[in-house]
Amino acid sequence: MGLDKQELERAIASWSPEDLFGSTLCEYGLESGFSLHIFPELVSTNQSLWNLIEAGATEGTVVLARRQSGGRGQWGRQWRSPEGGLYLSLALRPDLPVTQAQILTLCSAWGIATVLRDRDIPIAIKWPNDLVLDRRKLGGILTETRLEGDRIHSAVVGVGINWTNPVPDHGINLHSFLSQKALPGVASLEQLAALTLQGMTYGYRYFRRYGVEHLLPSYLKLLTHLGRQAIVEGRPGIITGVSPTGQLQVTLSPTDPPSENRSRDRHPSEILLQPGTINLGYENL
Ligand SMILES: Nc1ncnc2c1ncn2[C@@H]1O[C@H](COP(=O)(O)OP(=O)(O)OP(=O)(O)O)[C@@H](O)[C@H]1O
């Protein structure tokens, strides 16, 4: 079982910029294409890409591994990375304000989901960084940034997608899903890698060209928990969206019964939640 560089290059070469993006997006980042580095095993593709960046690697450098011994998830969690899965990291030089760090995850998730949905694979997005299929976790995105002052100088966007590898209980792999549904969709790990890069490029260029406000309505259509109930600090609320800086918007219900000294709670109020402060779970998808 492998990840063949020539096959991946062929798969990347088979899509033209006009395919999905429209050629007008080509000048909005990642202009010089990809420089691919494939390894049999790494601790973490994100970590190895940072090492390459420190040694001078430029935007568009991509690191892939057939397996990872220390795949990183968010908040120090582990990403299970046995052979058969996609483990890919892409280097960006965004020069964005630090307040937009979350948007790199958001536009990557949206781009990948859009490209896969274009092939009739019904991917949804669980805020902030999960790719969901059939109510289970297909993949995740981990974006890491380095700053210069208050700007993001470089970023590594790491994507893990389950292809043929075994998965944890709430996980799913794409190959089994496509076989069960008799869908063509994606034929190989190399094609999945090419589509993932295509989606990341599309999402990133779209964001650079049109801005996050333009991308959000389409992103929200793919969000698993939109309109669902969430409990925040003991108060029930409804998830109503995602802000232009990537926080989850929740409209809290008025407190019932209202107490005299909490009169402001009698009215619905909107709050913004940072990633990591609420776990939406997979139970109610
Ligand atoms: N290959 C895999 N496929 C599916 N899920 C995995 C895989 N490897 C690890 N996980 C799960 O993903 C979690 C890390 O992802 P993440 O940090 O996004 O958390 P989450 O459970 O999806 O919730 P949230 O994103 O809301 O915090 C791990 O704690 C583990 O439960």
Ligand SMILES: O=C(O)CCCC[C@@H]1SC[C@@H]2NC(=O)N[C@@H]21
């Ligand atoms: O859901 C998550 O918490 C994010 C998982 C991100 C996993 C990918 S696999 C490729 C890249 N290298 C890593 O160590 N992590 C990301």
